[in-house]
Amino acid sequence: MSDIKLKTNSAKLVLALATILVTAYMWLFLHAESQLAIGALIVLALVLVIVGKKLGTTQRIEQAAASRPGLARIWMVLGLLALVAAFYDSHFVLMMICAVLLYSTACMGLTLQFGFVGVANFAGAAFFGIGSYTTAVLATHTGLPQLANIAISGVVAAIIGSVLILPVLRTRGHYAALVTIAFGILFKTFIEVNDVLGGPQGLQVPGMQLFGHAFNEGFTLFGIEFSFYVSYVLLSLVICAGAFVLVKALERSWVGLSMDVVRTDETAAATFGLHIARWKVIAFTMGNLFAGIAGSVYGMMVGFIAPNNFTFSDSLLLVSIAILGGLGNPVGLIPAAIIVLMLPEKLQFIQEYRVLLYAALVIAILLFRPEGLLPRKTRLFFSRKDA
Amino acid sequence: MSEIGQYVFNGLMLGMIYAMVAVGFTLFFGVLDVIKFSHGDTLMVGAFAGLTASTGVLMLDISSPWIRLLAVVLSAVCVTGLLGAAIAKFLILPLHKAPPLNTLLATLMLGTVMRESVRLFYPDGSNSKPFPSLLPTGSVDIGTLALRADNVILLISGLAIIAGVHFLITRTRLGMAIRAVAQDGETARLMGINFEAVVLLTFALGSGMAALAGVMNGLYYNEINFNVGLLLGVIGFSAAILGGLGNIYGAILGGFLFAALQVLGSALLPALIPNIPSAYKDVFAFAVVIILMAWKPTGLIAEKSSERV
Numbered sequence: 001m002s003d004i005k006l007k008t009n010s011a012k013l014v015l016a017l018a019t020i021l022v023t024a025y026m027w028l029f030l031h032a033e034s035q036l037a038i039g040a041l042i043v044l045a046l047v048l049v050i051v052g053k054k055l056g057t058t059q060r061i062e063q064a065a066a067s068r069p070g071l072a073r074i075w076m077v078l079g080l081l082a083l084v085a086a087f088y089d090s091h092f093v094l095m096m097i098c099a100v101l102l103y104s105t106a107c108m109g110l111t112l113q114f115g116f117v118g119v120a121n122f123a124g125a126a127f128f129g130i131g132s133y134t135t136a137v138l139a140t141h142t143g144l145p146q147l148a149n150i151a152i153s154g155v156v157a158a159i160i161g162s163v164l165i166l167p168v169l170r171t172r173g174h175y176a177a178l179v180t181i182a183f184g185i186l187f188k189t190f191i192e193v194n195d196v197l198g199g200p201q202g203l204q205v206p207g208m209q210l211f212g213h214a215f216n217e218g219f220t221l222f223g224i225e226f227s228f229y230v231s232y233v234l235l236s237l238v239i240c241a242g243a244f245v246l247v248k249a250l251e252r253s254w255v256g257l258s259m260d261v262v263r264t265d266e267t268a269a270a271t272f273g274l275h276i277a278r279w280k281v282i283a284f285t286m287g288n289l290f291a292g293i294a295g296s297v298y299g300m301m302v303g304f305i306a307p308n309n310f311t312f313s314d315s316l317l318l319v320s321i322a323i324l325g326g327l328g329n330p331v332g333l334i335p336a337a338i339i340v341l342m343l344p345e346k347l348q349f350i351q352e353y354r355v356l357l358y359a360a361l362v363i364a365i366l367l368f369r370p371e372g373l374l375p376r377k378t379r380l381f382f383s384r385k386d387a
Numbered sequence: 388m389s390e391i392g393q394y395v396f397n398g399l400m401l402g403m404i405y406a407m408v409a410v411g412f413t414l415f416f417g418v419l420d421v422i423k424f425s426h427g428d429t430l431m432v433g434a435f436a437g438l439t440a441s442t443g444v445l446m447l448d449i450s451s452p453w454i455r456l457l458a459v460v461l462s463a464v465c466v467t468g469l470l471g472a473a474i475a476k477f478l479i480l481p482l483h484k485a486p487p488l489n490t491l492l493a494t495l496m497l498g499t500v501m502r503e504s505v506r507l508f509y510p511d512g513s514n515s516k517p518f519p520s521l522l523p524t525g526s527v528d529i530g531t532l533a534l535r536a537d538n539v540i541l542l543i544s545g546l547a548i549i550a551g552v553h554f555l556i557t558r559t560r561l562g563m564a565i566r567a568v569a570q571d572g573e574t575a576r577l578m579g580i581n582f583e584a585v586v587l588l589t590f591a592l593g594s595g596m597a598a599l600a601g602v603m604n605g606l607y608y609n610e611i612n613f614n615v616g617l618l619l620g621v622i623g624f625s626a627a628i629l630g631g632l633g634n635i636y637g638a639i640l641g642g643f644l645f646a647a648l649q650v651l652g653s654a655l656l657p658a659l660i661p662n663i664p665s666a667y668k669d670v671f672a673f674a675v676v677i678i679l680m681a682w683k684p685t686g687l688i689a690e691k692s693s694e695r696v
Contacts, residue, residue: 120488167681173487174422178628179680181621186673193666312617316495323492356503359496363478366493370485 011064012071018061019075023082029346030083030093038346066377069248077241084233094229096345098301100337101236102294107322107333108243109290114319115328115376116256117283118263119168120177123184124318127288129310130157130187131295132205133197136305139206146209150296157292158285168284169277184315191307202306205299208235232301239297243290247330252379259283291318313355320362326372336373392532398643398650400538400607403545406642407600408623409630410552411593413638416627417569418589421479421490425498426597427620429467429474432501433598434518434611435509437463441519452521459521463598471594472587480586498620506613515612518605541603548599552592553635565589569633625676631686640687648672 025045032038052058065072080097087093106128113121134153138144144152167179192200208231250256261269262279269276299305321340325332339361344354365373408430415423440462444455478497482490506512522537556562567575568585576582604619605611626645630637652668683689 114488164677167677167684170684171680172684174416174491174632175628175680175684175686177422177491178625179677182625182673182676182680185618185621186670186677189666189669189673193670312621313499316492316499319492320496323489327488353503353507356500356507359499359503362496363493363500366485366489366496367478367481370482370489 011067014060014064015068015072015075018064019079023079026079026083027086030087030096030342032346035348042343073241073244077237080237084230088226088230091227091229094227094233095301096342098229098233098236099298100334100341101233101240102298102301103318103321103341104333104337105236105240105243105294106291107318107325107337108240108247108330109287109294110318110322111287111325111328111330111333112247112250112259112283112290113287114322116251116259116263117280119280119284120173121180121284121287122177122312122315122319123164123180123187124291125310125312125314126184126187127157127161127291128295128298128314128318129191129305129307130160131292132299132305132309133191133203134292135296135299136203136205137197139300140204146300150293153296154289154293157295158289161288162281162285165281165284169280181312184312188307188311191310198306200307202304202309205303205305207303208232208297208300229301232297236297236301239293243293244330251328251330255279255282257379324362324365324372326375329372329374329376332372332374332376339373394650394654396532396534396538396542398646399542400545400646401649402643402646403542403549404600404604404607404619404642405622405626405645406549406639407545407596407603408619409626409638409642410549410635411597412624412627413630413633413635414565414589414593415479416632418565418572418586419475419479419483421483421487422494422624423474423479423590423593424491424494424620424624425474425501426593426623427616427618428498428501429471429594429616430597430601430604430619431611431613431616432470432505432601433463433467433594434601434605434615435505435512435613436466436598437602437605438516438518438611441521455519456521459602460599463602464595467594467598468591471590471592471597474594475587475590476583479590480583498616502613502616509613512613515610518609518611520606520609522606537606541607545603548596549639552596555592556635561585561588625673628686629676629679631688634686634688637686637688644687645672645676648675 025041029038029041032041049058052061083097084094087097106124109127110121110124113119131153134156135146135149138149138152139146164179164183168176171179191197197203250259258269258274259279261272261274262276266276317340321333321336324340325334325336340358344350344358347354350357408426411426411429412422415421415426437459440458441455444458449455474494474497478493479490482493520537522540524535524537526533526535527539528534554562556565564575564580564585565588567578567580568582568589572582575585600619601611601615604615622645623642626641627638628641629644630639630641649668649672652671656667656671679687
């Protein structure tokens, strides 16, 4: 009895220490200006990860997080809030944090599609873009509250995505990949030639308005000027956390189990009486909903969208985040998004070469760690009992 | 009349280029069941290699267009042939056992690497470059349709290349080995076929074809650009899949079909619906591709394979 208590206590301690360490590291990383310091920090991270693996610290943290999932999530949120508080007035850092959160949200949608039911979607950026464009149009031409606009944008992305349902259900593998690739290119070309939606010049997106508070203006609290991005980070955090909790809940429920069976073996799934088409449709629609919602907030944050934000390479960016994170593992998305989105921004001297390096990095990871950075674990439904 | 003739001719020309790219996809899919998505960028690298060769030959004070053309074609084919074999050796074969999605993503990323490398390291690579017009430009009038000699030559040579590859695959020993590996790699190995060599040669062959398509593209438009490969790759992929993967006739059919859709889109859409820009032609073509995939999920000429359950 006391042994179990000791274990839970040590799990708490491990989680707290890990959060503080990661937060401090991220603070240093985001704060670092000189290229030398950033390089040193990257090396430090690599060394820490390798040493942590050797000494078993990483496994320890993973175990602790697995035994207290709720606590681990609270610590994650607290760590992020600490970062936001530390960078309350630096626009650029906050914008990056926000982008990481929103891309992670969109990738959680992809994780549902790729990782759970195994439906390939190479048009992530298109659904992201549908969300942004819907918000732009709704906010300019209607008086709907912005919160409703976000929801509608997600739904519109899901509905437009349902045009693809029939070909996606009927095709498999490379053929299914083609359908989504074709859709992504179709979307971008359509937006580009469509004058109503601004053509290649793009559209202005009005900012978020919530309870009379305009998100695109900075605000003052206790006499301290906060960057307007703080509001967006908080909003994205809520959305990202919501998506995360939903995906995790799905994974632990029989829904996730059914989806996994559909992915691993359709024939077996069918013999067990699972409705393959139903699960594929649910996952595909839900994934596009997530991407649409994330795109909507992203559009409001950057204030201006153009077809060039939603090209095939942007879809690839989303897919590579999802695969790098470890397919089907929503936790892995966040470090993957940080690597893909933040690293090139911080390493200014590679600015020109960043796309090249990022592509090479993805190839290297696929070659040497095909499961992604944090591979998805098998479910352990009764792990508490063993502890 | 001349307008229709021009459309048909454009369609044939585009179709030829697409078919050549699509045949590459089909060859690779045939031998290894993988999609090498950097194919479009291989095409672009080939075109740039050709451009470099042409500039090099010009520097040697040889101005005969035929020698320059020969240099362009040779260097394009050699560079991309080696490149294709190297990609197969160091990326495709190691990833052979990985999930198909990983291979797809890895080769897509490789395409990005190639595109970015040309943009960054080729002198002034980020701007589009004029491609020398090396073919005679005289034209023959047939009725009201003016047939330019260079276009006719391109069209005929495209046909010859596709026919040559077809001959190579169906009639020669190498072709037999390729078909054997495509049928069943393990058994082919047991029969004493050098599996890896055949795979590498197939990738070299397909990449060389892409390079020729790239040179044709350059000669036709008199311009090349570092990101010409992405769209051509996607179109070639669509064409290969439209026809049905692993089938050369399917790839050729798909290539011409896609070109026909584009030409049809740019010709018919403005006529049917006024005020619609012809730029919708790609929207139209890709929409039809999606509809066709819903109708025939494994392509128009379906793969001859039974699913093992």
